[in-house]
Amino acid sequence: MTDGDWEWDETLFAGTAAHYSVGRVPYPAGLAAAVREALGLDGTGRLLDVGCGPGSLTLVLAPLFESTVGVDPDAGMLAEAARRAAEAGLDRVGWRRLRAEELSDDLGPFRVAAFAQSFHWMDRPLVARRVRGLLDPDGCWIHVGATTHRGAEHDEALPHPAPPWDRIGELVAAYLGPVRRAGQGFLPGGTAGGEEEVMREAGYTEAARFQVDDGRVFVRDADSVVSAVFSLSSSAPHLFADRLPAFESELRGLLADAGGRFSEREAPTGVVVWRP
Template sequence: MQHKSDELFQGAAPYYARHRPGYPPEFFSELRRRFDLDGTQTVLDLGCGTGQIAIPVAAAVARVFAVDPDPDMLVEGKRSAAGTTNIEWLRGDSSQLASLNLPPLDLVTMGKSFHWTDRPALLTELDTRIRPHGAVVVVTAALHDAATVAPWDDIVRTLRDKYLGARRRGGSTYRGYQHSEETHLDVLARSPFCEVDVTRSGWSIERDIDAIVGLQFSFSYSNPAQFGSDERCAAFADELREALLDRYPNGTVTEPLTIETLIATRPTSRTTTRSATPV
């Protein structure tokens, strides 16, 4: 992954594990159906966070390699996966795959992490590691869907700008938010995995006020380290909690969620001759 990847989510891991929503059952059902997951496959979950994809998918495959540059994310993931024996939690990022001694892969998943990588270079590398009929699965938030903007977004933005400034940071720099104009679909379309199916899934969850506050500390641009001190972090939390209770005095809010899933495979003509390089 680009940038100083091990500092992007500094201090965020416990909030990430508790407050980031997982993925709907339909997402995993589609992976099982599409790739005939029968307990024999090997999956790489790259940028795994605290296991929102790795843990559920482990029930359908033989092995999962859950890779993330943040050691605290891996600690939280292991804790959440207690009792699951076929996940290997590895510290690393997309630029370090060669050092991880991975076997040939059937599936690579990236849940809201693809944008942190050198996307073309990563896809070229994955072409040497994924078996002929394997795939890359990229999951993103539906960023341009106004219907899925959190109803409290204006409150959070106002206070975040007050405490952290209007320009989002990624880790200790602003580089994380100089996003490319080239979409994930564009990048995939000119990669070895150029046949792409796009689907959307929508659902909703209920959050209480403390969950909304905790969620803010799970993001790279508003994790606890961004505030510079425990005092400023606590002041932000207190002010946000008060503003949210003013708007939502009953203490609960419905959050609409939508994900976009890009399932990318090689052209059919290539899968008959392509083989993954043993490692």
């Protein structure tokens, strides 16, 4: 996918929202404190989380602000986000079903606009320009990058083996083909790169870059790994159509053969701060 031929596909994450709570590991416990310190936050201002999905980052950062707006085009994601916010007792968060390309000035202003594993799915030059108009004069944009469906690769001994991700990938390919799926299309080259160039061309300056790593080890069962697979756009449940039960059965068999209980160390979370 390139910015020049960008087109929104509403099926990208269809059916994945409910799998996030089970299959995705949470962001590091120290992420909110690191963001607060880096940005000098004092509990005032508003947060905009663009492409918020089921609120995984929104709910981590919302307590740092007076109020928060989460924006996503997927109704299932927003329903899951609202459920999780209510469960956490967060009542100063609102949700809007919008594509990032539809952001309008009436939503602002915001002290911080956050993007977590979402910007590459958007018309990036357009979104970068629109967000600039929504930020306070001293506001900023933060990119939060992490791999939350699986842990970091390592050679250390953990209480259990790592999930057999290579074999899982082979099983997905056996059902969906060797080229990575993405909604109704394909991503032979993976998701878009060149983020820094896009941001600089839109008039932003990189202000800070840091990493958060709590070093936690997670123990995962088969349900967790199955949901991790189904939380991905490349293996969303709808892509399997009527072969979904057969795929899940084979996947669970593979996990049972591998021991059924797994350990992974969380991958570091990177944060880049951009100022207009």
